[in-house]
Amino acid sequence: MSTALDHITRVRGVRGAMLVSAEDGIVVAEQLMEGIKGGAVAALAASLAGRLRRAMEAAGTGTSVFWHLQAEQGALLVVPGGNAQGGILVVAVAEPDVNIGLVRLELLRAAESVV
């Protein structure tokens, strides 16, 4: 699991990566920079992922493969692995100028390796 996170955190601009239980929002594994509250972020990411999953299923787009919360000073990027409802969320916290495409690829790879 730590190898999967290693690949994500090696991408320039990534401040941390986590594996989170989608069902209960608990951290399964983490590699975070100092100052990031892993537990709280995991809980909120799981909650947001749940709402998004239900909304997307209702809208007919199917479950989410990747999502990306953009903010003024950075971004939260998430790939739901396996069965999104009871599976693992692969989460990255990044700087605003990070290469989103590259992080997405590493997240997808990590999701494949841990599920």
Added chain:
Amino acid sequence: MADDIRALSAQLAQDPQSLVFLRLGEALRRRGQLDAALRVAMNGLERHPHLADAHDLYARILTDKHDYERAFDEWDMAVRIAPNHTGALKGLAFLYFKVGDLAQAEAHLENARKVEPDDPSIDQAIAMMRRGVSPPAPTATAADSTTAASSTAGSPTAASSTAPAPPAGALDEARVFSGLEGANEGLLLIDGAGRVLGGALRDRAGSDVTDAVAAYLAGVSQEAARTAKLLGLGAWNGLSAEGQHGNVHLAHPTPEALLLVVRERGMPLGRLAILAQRATIMARRWLEKT
């Protein structure tokens, strides 16, 4: 697409009075099945002779068939019924340009611009006409890409006119996004409590899922704000998500309101974000007026 047409045909057969003929006619037009599209549009017009969108659809099909004279009459009728119908105004501008009446073409585009000041395709069309460059004729696939939409400038397929129509009750609300690419579907504006403010959503089978999606999204804005704040990321600007069958983008025109844009998987997230940005500006303006 064939499945869409089958599903839409079934819906229309089940409820011949419904406005689903607008979506079916457009789907057939986009597939190039112009005779079938024409039959659907004519049947719809018989049932809804005072519906501007029906005349607009009929005009687009006639334009694809190069029957410009009758297309002109239909767009003219659409504008008489709904003077601010930007699809019809653009259609008339396109036809005027074709016959060399640049003054009339520009006048119609200017009218469209008054209705939709944020629609860049109108400015582009005016600029092209002033340079004497002919916008290409409307095509069945022109509305499928942003590039085509901007290059067809004055063409009526460039914006709202290509969008499937919303159910009758949603018509006024859908005007929040009038003039925007796919304005009548796949755009939803809700308040913080999950109440629909404008727009409409349908799933892949054509069922109205507006209220269900709005309910699930209630509170997402606050949750996204809390997550961004906790991470020290400042205010959140948007949320893009890639689904198995479609992509979505969420934005917040005001701190309480939430805008959802849904498009097929083929639309890249970057382009979706641009579309959402335009829709956000329109929604903000609409909310300020309301």
